[in-house]
Amino acid sequence: MNIDILLGKTVEHLIEIEGTKTLVHKQMFSDFLRLQRDAAQEGLDLQIASAFRDYNRQLGIWNAKSRGERVLLDKNEKPLEFSTLSSDEIIFSILRWSALPGSSRHHWGTDVDIYDGKTQRREDVKLMTSECIDGGPAARLHQWLDDRMNMNEAYGFFRPYKTERDGIAPEQWHISYLPIARRMADNFTFIVFKKNIELSDMNLKNEVLNHAEEIYRRFVMNFDLP
Ligand SMILES: [Zn+2]
Structure with a gap:
């Protein structure tokens, strides 16, 4: 497998959903459309708020948050006072809500954040638990x-962040396409993960490397399976 696919550094594995700027994995596209069609029969408009996100976009999010240019939230979605946080506290606060650049499932094109277009406009979607329950x-x-x-009729889609898992907030709105995502996860070894950090321009890089094993275990390889 091309490592750049895992890290969000290429779009070769992706296809654009017509009429949108949304990119998803070529091999999940038809099953996603099937799911969308089934939803439509129930009067639901299954839409994507966010799909593929590239490495540089994730790097921008990371660097802005780690410099205090974007607000950091605690586990109850309350803003944290940035000036009082240590480097380690900053890192683990970001990781609750955002992935390290290169380590987001959104790089793979197999994972999408969804909403119901019947009841919300895309620009109003906040991706919060309260919207989903x-x-x-x-x-x-x-x-x-x-x-x-539950009936095994979701064409391979599942929820990797269904439950609170040792530091990552639950994300009900985030679904993933198992047939391809499983292959991605299998190839995303600790060596790939660590090498990516070493070569990156991410802020707090040395502090992140000090916790590389813990971050890989708790925030990268730690997800729910179907
Ligand atoms: Zn997501």
């Missing part, structure tokens, strides 16, 4: 999806 605008979509997943 208890009568939130995407609650019916997610209930339907859960039912499909």
Whole structure:
């Protein structure tokens, strides 16, 4: 496998969904359309808020957050006071909500953040748990999806961030295409992970390298399976 595919440094594995600027993996595209069509029959408009994200975009997010240029949130989604945080606290606060550049499942094109276009406009979607449960605008979509997943009728889509997992916040809106994502995860070894950090321009790089093993274990290889 081309390592650049794992790291978000190429778009060769992707296809653009017509009429949008959204890129997804070529081999998940037809199953995604099937899922979307099934949803439409239930009066749901399964849409993508965010799909492929490239390395440089993730690097920009990381560097802005690690310099205090973008707000950091605690586990209850409350803003943290940046000036009081140590480097290690900054790193682990970012990792709760954002991946290291090169380590996001959004690089793979197999993972998408979804919403219900019947009840929300894309620009209004915040990607918060409250939207997905208890009568939130995407609650019916997610209930339907859960039912499909439970019946094994979601064409291989599953929720990698369903539960709180040792530091990563649950992301109900994030779904992943197992047939391809499994291959990506298998190829994303610790050696690939560490080498990418060493070669990167990420802020707090040495501090990240000091915790490389812990970060790989808790924030990269730590996800729910179907
Ligand atoms: Zn996501």
